[in-house]
Amino acid sequence: MAGLTLAAFPTVDVMLNPIVSGLNSIPRVALAPLFILWFGIGIESKTIAGINLVFFILLITTRSGLKNADPDLLVRSRMMCANTTQTFVKVVLPISLPSIFSGLQLAVIYSLLGVVVAKMIASQNGLGVIVAQYTQTFAINETFSVLLILGALSTSLVASVAAAERYVLRWQSA
Template sequence: MSETVVSNMPTDPDAWVKAQLRDISLKRLRHGVSVWALRVLVIGGALALWQSLVAVGWLDPFVVSSPQAVGTFLLENLGTGKFWADVQVTVLATLIGFIVASIAGVAAAFVLAQSKHLHDVVDPILTFFNSMPRVAFAPLFVVWFGLGITSKIVLAFSLCFFIVLSGALVGLTQVDSDLNTITRQLGANRRQHFLKLVLPNALPSIAASLRLALIYGFLAVVVGEMIGSSNGLGQQIAFYSGVLRMDAVFGILLVLGILVSAAVALLRMVENYFLRWQ
């Protein structure tokens, strides 16, 4: 038995560790390549099916357009300054509303987490406002704040704030009771208890709520631009829908999808950096 154990032990521990790390890196690389290959295959297959159904007449190109027509629209418009100016307006309004809502949501959650009495007082009030479809307030915000970027920022804030508040509040309040007891018994003061236990426990929940809030922030801004705006991608969607240019509508939706996916991916990278201890 002892001879078997000795024979299985690596003769060079450093080389063994390097080999294990190399194997892990190769597995991650193969996994990443396979994931992206399947993604390209699924998307390419869907586009090919769409184009084929239009070509054989099973789908009306006037109603659903086609990948070829969408690609032609993008090639003709992606190089124009007007298109990217509208992209900039939409992204700017979303980021401002999202950032302000994130700061306010996390701060409000921290205050509510410190006082159960205060939380019990305002919880039904927050639930009442959160239950309202804020997108339905878009016409009112346009009336109150005008057709400019301010009404879109306010609309994005109204959606993002409650999402971040709910996620942060869950993370800050739902800490394992045994861990709370242990940190107190080990002599941790209030500051140490928050920084070493409560905040790390809340970060994953806060990060998840931020990703969701960013997506809904884009949704709010685009809806606000569709209802009343002189620029922005939402205004373009409303205009091209009115003139029945489905190729343009699908093209703009594709650009929006890429923008939101890139923003969420960037946010996930930041999240992975701060949560690398996990």
């Protein structure tokens, strides 16, 4: 929604771009301890850590995808008397979906990373805790086993997003 707003209102985009760039440059993994302090060691802090990592990825890819609509297609849709909503739904959104799905593929990976890091910092169970325990005891084989599990989980999440993208964009291959 934020990316849509920035793409739809260029003046707001120009005004907020320095703030977005500044906030995006903060090492968000380093914020995980603060989220745990503010929201506790429950699921809320892990959820906020995951959202924190993916927000700017989705914002930037969505904004970029929506702003890169072919100007000729926009002019042609206006010439065919399409209103703003029709132009958005029939022209801008379909053109921007590949960019948005690329952002979603990155987002699922980074959200998993955020949750695992938050669990490594403050949790009693979960894969993050197991990785932390194994690395602290130099159990290399076990550490790599858990990392392989995380890699497989990440791969399956990315494959799910890719399958959704193929379904939504099935018209492109026709």
